[in-house]
Amino acid sequence: MKKKLQLLFVLVISFALATVGLVACGDSPAEPNEAPELEQDIEEAEEGEEASDEPADTLEALLAAVQGESSASAAYEAFAAAAKEEGYEGIARLFQATADAEAKHAEDEWALALELGATERPVADTPEVGTIEENLQAAIDGETYEYTVMYPAFIAIAQAEGLDEVAQLFTLVSAGEAVHAATFTYALSKIDDIEHLDSFFAEIFRCVDCGDIQTERPDECKICAASGDTYVAYN
Ligand SMILES: [Fe+2]
Numbered sequence: 001m002k003k004k005l006q007l008l009f010v011l012v013i014s015f016a017l018a019t020v021g022l023v024a025c026g027d028s029p030a031e032p033n034e035a036p037e038l039e040q041d042i043e044e045a046e047e048g049e050e051a052s053d054e055p056a057d058t059l060e061a062l063l064a065a066v067q068g069e070s071s072a073s074a075a076y077e078a079f080a081a082a083a084k085e086e087g088y089e090g091i092a093r094l095f096q097a098t099a100d101a102e103a104k105h106a107e108d109e110w111a112l113a114l115e116l117g118a119t120e121r122p123v124a125d126t127p128e129v130g131t132i133e134e135n136l137q138a139a140i141d142g143e144t145y146e147y148t149v150m151y152p153a154f155i156a157i158a159q160a161e162g163l164d165e166v167a168q169l170f171t172l173v174s175a176g177e178a179v180h181a182a183t184f185t186y187a188l189s190k191i192d193d194i195e196h197l198d199s200f201f202a203e204i205f206r207c208v209d210c211g212d213i214q215t216e217r218p219d220e221c222k223i224c225a226a227s228g229d230t231y232v233a234y235n
């Protein structure tokens, strides 16, 4: 039973390394046009200057993150329903668990935004549902963009403003997105083997704190160290 855990862990590490390689080459698969602007924001944040059209301060970054996480959650809810309708029970379960993880991310980020004076909560985009493959690819692209481009920029902005609690939350959330990207990538790679997918994702466990997703209940969350007992089970 440990094999599945080991496989997912290896997948996450391999995926992270591969993606870091892509980013280092300036060839991120998701939202390639947004990277230069965000890189500029990091430089400007470090220099204490105002960014032009991307988040210039931590509150703006938090609001952008709430909007992104809320939209991802709504999309995954819709993708879960579509997958279930098409008979992909395992993938439906994966989308539902991840939708709940993104909703928790949005809640945590909104709580910190309120502390910084936010008054109007951003709303989710209306989901665009495609084929099962398109939905998985959209999820992979979104997660990859978040953990390789968006959150690194937001972490730098929060650190530059001395808001360590926000930087720490962004760091935890970003690590969760890397796991989500790897898990969706694995699901897409096995899309022609629905029997395997249903078996592999027969049970899914979500860390209630950071949104880590596993196919076996761990002893402890590798991201936030929460006890495995606190993971929510989906079956
Ligand atoms: Fe995610």
Ligand SMILES: [Fe+2]
Pocket (backbone or CB within 6 Å): 207, 208, 209, 210, 211, 212, 221, 222, 223, 224, 225, 226
């Ligand atoms: Fe966790």
